[in-house]
Amino acid sequence: MTRVFNFSPGPATLPEPVLRQAAQEMLDWRGSGMSVMEMSHRGKEFMSIHAEAEATLRELLAIPANYKVLFMQGGAIGENAIVPMNLIGRTGRADYVLTGDWSKKSYKEARNFGTVNVAATAESSKFTAIPEQAAWKLDPGASYVHICSNETIGGVQFHWTPDTAGVPLVADMSSDILSRALDVSKYGLIYAGAQKNMGPSGLTVVIVREDLLGHALPVTPSAFNYKTQAENDSMYNTPPTYAIYIMGLVLQHVKATGGMPAVEEHNRAKARLLYDFLDGSSFYRNPVAKEDRSLMNVPFWLKDAALDEAFLKGAQARGMIQLKGHRSVGGMRASIYNAMPTEGVQALVQYMKEFESQHG
């Protein structure tokens, strides 16, 4: 068996020890005589798995007690509607900050549920920078301000937390949750699809301050009503049990390997390797403002797009896959989430050097 270096933007590579444990426990979870997939979500075995996953997430991210943690379905794109359904009812208005494709998608979807204002947009820079806070036009009567903390396509990331003057800050953290230390208390709500840093697709984590619950619009489906799910410990409907189990294993792995400080340091070192190389090269380029570069998704372009296919083919031959850029922007993209080892980034940089010396 040879494992590849998988640079997929998500679903993405997972820690090998997690996969080994999942394989080993597949037919019989700890003497229960069942796979986790087969367990009733209301049985004591799965209840313990569910509770431990939540407790570990709370511990790793230091989630304050006045926040609920919900395990839901529908991914971040589902949440693009579910967030306004649940939150916009307080005042009927919301602010959105546009930093790329994902936040634009969130904004468009929200317009079905109230009056939605663009508080700031980086469109004029082609989304290569995060708009400075001073330029944001915030509505003090907004129900919330929405940002996407990391844009996987453009490769920009917030490296500071906006000050929204008391209006709840809502963040789509799908692609950088669990990648660095986080002060949850600065947010009203955080949501994230699990399939980048936390586990398999099909699981959405929502962290929501309790006082924001209870404003759902009447069209909110019960399964997607935060208050209903909070009151039922995310078991109003059958949760995605196996995905929660895998996330729990990933969280345990993060904890065992040093927690958020170690993860963040690891991610910063990996990203530095790649950006330093890009900045020193005239063959490859990354157009993002240095202070706004993503530690998770590194898009880059070859000098000549005619070489793209050869680059990808050579990478594949060396066991490095999913480096093709998003179809909307072309070029390359290396997604280097938590579970991408340093060796993967080293191998990529080494290959990029060789390719440049052959084709530069």
Place this chain on the structure above:
Amino acid sequence: MTRVFNFSPGPATLPEPVLRQAAQEMLDWRGSGMSVMEMSHRGKEFMSIHAEAEATLRELLAIPANYKVLFMQGGAIGENAIVPMNLIGRTGRADYVLTGDWSKKSYKEARNFGTVNVAATAESSKFTAIPEQAAWKLDPGASYVHICSNETIGGVQFHWTPDTAGVPLVADMSSDILSRALDVSKYGLIYAGAQKNMGPSGLTVVIVREDLLGHALPVTPSAFNYKTQAENDSMYNTPPTYAIYIMGLVLQHVKATGGMPAVEEHNRAKARLLYDFLDGSSFYRNPVAKEDRSLMNVPFWLKDAALDEAFLKGAQARGMIQLKGHRSVGGMRASIYNAMPTEGVQALVQYMKEFESQHG
């Protein structure tokens, strides 16, 4: 390793060969160097898994070409809202037939999206029978008629297909899809959470006739818009990839073991074993009308509820779990989905005999 006989109403027991294959492929799916969990949903490996799962489902259920098969999230409880969001817009009205807790839940949720009529209800019989078609009060202007083909709590099941005089028939088949032969062409839409007969929780299958698409209400989230998902081969957002993979393995297993005729015969034989025993006993009872009894979920009550705990404890000691009835009705319930082997039902009947002879 000792595997239990798991009578859980869902998530439920899965075929052991499926679990063995999943364990074996966990770290490296067929030489790809990745777990299925780690695959980009847009990569060729997962695309082939997705396509094969759909093709096998189409083959097993003989799904006509003018039906779309969608792989979604949110479970049947999510669909309780998603169905009216997508379908009620045509006329603004829908008919619901109430046969137990699940269809009642569907009905209540639908009322947020239009005028919803109870076409028939079995409430007067305490949901121990399916209401006769002759008594249904159908609205010819309804956008659809909704039924639940099998009620897991009451243990009643449709053994005939309603004639709705051209109005599209919508069925929640969460708990009996893939358990017997099915004429899909008699339905406008079928939906089912996967976690009984098809795979893990977190995956919802929707089979919808193409001409019903395109009537979604403006509040329908994009991720839950059938037309949007149909146009994007269920990849408008990241699908629950691992659950789709496991479902694909289950479907292959069903195909390899004889397809729907063999599955149906197996299920009928298992249910007969249990119902014949119940009917011959004065210690246990099942109150459901014989012609409406579920082949999937068999609720039964002991003569004396004071013996329930002892019954469950003895079952557990013999490796039979999750036999406790739903908290709303008490008693016992044996869920005997596809993957429950005959030996499991035989062991249960044997134990019930012994328990009766000791306590009867």
